Each structure stands twice: as C-alpha cells, then as structure tokens.
Amino acid sequence: MSVYIPALVTPDVAESREQLQEQLHLLAAYWHTCPDEELTERPGPGRWSRKEILGHLIDSATNNYRRFILASLAPPPHRLRPYDQDAWVRVADYQHFPAADLLMLWTSQNRLILHLLRRLPARLLENQYLTLNGNPTTLHWLISDYVLHLEHHVRQIIHGD
Secondary structure, three states: OOOOOOOOOOOOHHHHHHHHHHHHHHHHHHHOOOOHHHHHOOOOOOOOOHHHHHHHHHHHHHHHHHHHHHHHHOOOOEEOOOOOHHHHHHHHOHHHOOHHHHHHHHHHHHHHHHHHHHHOOHHHOOOEEEOOOOOEEEHHHHHHHHHHHHHHHHHHHHHOO
16 A cells, blocks of 8 residues: 655745745855865765765756656656765765855756746646655655755755754
C-alpha cells in the first residue's frame, strides 16, 4: 500500500516563489561580506564548507529544474531519480571555484526556476511523482520541498549551523 507523504503545510506556489526570491536576496547580502577563508572553512571532518554547501544547492537546482520541466512534458506518474550528493560536490570541486561565480551561477539557476514556476499551469501541480521509496507525492509538494531544502542550507551558510 502506497502512502502519500504531505508536507505539514504546503504553501501555494506563489508563496514558494516569494520565499525563494527572499532566499536569493538573503544569501547575496551575506555572501559578499564573508571573507573567502570563512567560505572555504570546513566545520569538521566530513562536513562541507560554505562554498561546498552552495555547490550542493547548485546541484539541487539542476536536478529540481529537470524534475519541474519533466512534469510539463510527460504524463504522470514521474519517478524521482536519485543522485549522489557527496560525489557531485566532490567531483565539481566547488571548494576551488571562485566564490562570486558560485553565487552568480546559483542565483541564475534559481531565477530560471522562478521563471518556470510562474509559467507552470496549475493543473500540473497535482501531477504524481513517486519518491525514491516509491511513495506518491505531487509536483506541488516537490516545489515546496525544494524551497524548504534551499532555506535550510541558506541558514546553514549564513549562521554556520
């Protein structure tokens, strides 16, 4: 038996867009004031630096943009495809990529996602996706979850949590 996994409160897409836009501003304001030594410092063994966390958010944006596009191109249900987050960060070597370029890339990707979210027909929001465990969820939930994930990591970057 499949179990639907809802968010406690799933904001509408307009609210998700506003939250995403706010995160873009918050991180930009912080990033430009942070010395490169702090951006590359790893808080402990096996932990990512701020630059690597932002790189992870770039990877997340890439994967989620693909998910959001596929919802418009093919009939449901769609199946989430996993990716090895640690391997992506390691192979991309975000630690040694210019900090300003990382921010610009992440910001540009999310502006593209915002553009897409403004254009998504409401009828697609309830299209079914199957999670990695095979449980059903919706495109609407995936959009909300993407923004929550992004907010978590932006807080982590700014506050060093």
